Amino acid sequence: MHAIMVRLKIFLAVFLVLIVVGTAGFMHIEKKSVVDAAYYVIVTVATVGYGDIHPTTDAGKIFAVVLIVLGVGTFLGVIANVTEIILARREIESRLEKLNMVIGVFFSEVGIHLMTLFARSDREVDNIRSSLVVTANWTDEKFTAATGDLRKYDYSVEMDLIDLATLKDFLCGERDFLVRLLENPILLEHQSFTDLLRAVFHVTEELAYRNEVRNIPVTDRNHLANDIQRAYSLLVHQWLDYMKYLKSNYPFLFHLAMRTNPFDRTASITVS
Numbered sequence: 001m002h003a004i005m006v007r008l009k010i011f012l013a014v015f016l017v018l019i020v021v022g023t024a025g026f027m028h029i030e031k032k033s034v035v036d037a038a039y040y041v042i043v044t045v046a047t048v049g050y051g052d053i054h055p056t057t058d059a060g061k062i063f064a065v066v067l068i069v070l071g072v073g074t075f076l077g078v079i080a081n082v083t084e085i086i087l088a089r090r091e092i093e094s095r096l097e098k099l100n101m102v103i104g105v106f107f108s109e110v111g112i113h114l115m116t117l118f119a120r121s122d123r124e125v126d127n128i129r130s131s132l133v134v135t136a137n138w139t140d141e142k143f144t145a146a147t148g149d150l151r152k153y154d155y156s157v158e159m160d161l162i163d164l165a166t167l168k169d170f171l172c173g174e175r176d177f178l179v180r181l182l183e184n185p186i187l188l189e190h191q192s193f194t195d196l197l198r199a200v201f202h203v204t205e206e207l208a209y210r211n212e213v214r215n216i217p218v219t220d221r222n223h224l225a226n227d228i229q230r231a232y233s234l235l236v237h238q239w240l241d242y243m244k245y246l247k248s249n250y251p252f253l254f255h256l257a258m259r260t261n262p263f264d265r266t267a268s269i270t271v272s
Contacts, residue, residue, distance in 0.1 A: 004088060008081040015074045018045065022067050030060045045071030099186050103193055103242050104253070106181060110174050111235055114200065116262040117170075118232040121161035125263070128153050132236070132263035134243045136255075143244045150240065155233040159221045162228070165214055168207035175204055192241075196234040203227050 022041035026032050032040070032053070040053045044067055055061045119125050131146040171178075178201050181187065187194050206227055207213060216224075246254035261267045 004081055004084050008078065008085065011074055011077040011081055015045075015071075015078055018067065018071045018074060022063075022071065025063050025067075026055075026060065029057060029063055030055055041067065041071070044068060045075045047072055047075075095186060095189060099190055099193075100242070100245055100249075102181065102184060102187065103190075103238070104246075106193075106197075107239060107242060109177055110171075110200065111239060112260060112262055113170065114231070115235050115239060117162065117167060118157060118228065118235070119262055121157040121159070122155065122232070123158055123161075124154070124156065129263050132240065133261065134240070134247075134258060136247075136258070138247065140244070143240065147237070147240060150237060155229050155236070157225055157228050157232060159225050159228075164207065164216075164224070167203075168210075168213055171200070171204040172208050175208070178204060192234070193238055196231070196238050199227070199231040199234050203231050 019038070019041055022045075023034065023037045026037035026040055027034060030037070036053055042048075043053075044064065055064045128150060131149040134143075134146075178197065182194075182197055182201060187197070203224075206224060210216065243254065243257055246257055258264070259267055259269050259271070
């Protein structure tokens, strides 16, 4: 996309120079007014050629030939690059739409449940609760402010409050689902979500390799705590970004997400 924009800027710069030089040239050679000269240059390079204005001198005809050779190619180059940009943007929008569908499925199947488990083990979660209880009147500025607050937060978890056996059963049950998500090539375009998936899958693997997770050494619990904290932090940030996307694009999905918000104590799936 960047390369296309650079090419378009070059073509536009050359095209504008040709318009100015062509207008000045016909004013001088053919003694035309500014309007007539500019009009002739435009209809010439646009390959319209109405024929109502044309060069009458040999010098004017030679100048017109040069303008046609240089101008028509430049004009077509501008049109081709603009068309390519429009098509590229549509393709990007289509890929982003598919990507956000994948993110939505992740939160429905895994993400929301994990955030609920992790938040219950976070004794300080009340310090950021106001930044996570998203409502219908949130603006883009509010989402930006909430993101800033979350970056400053220490996502600590109390391992005594996490049932590792339950967490293991849940993640191992979703292992195939997580693998299929990681295999999705479209996720390569979303680095932060890919990092989240890797963090969650790493926690899954750590737990899966342990036959017994109820009575593990303190050092091992601390190691798992670091992995869980990493996943917890990435989950929260990605979820807030997804909430912003839903609010802007899918109000009905956003309304459901508000009613299942794991950080909102008053959230209820029942519409009242």
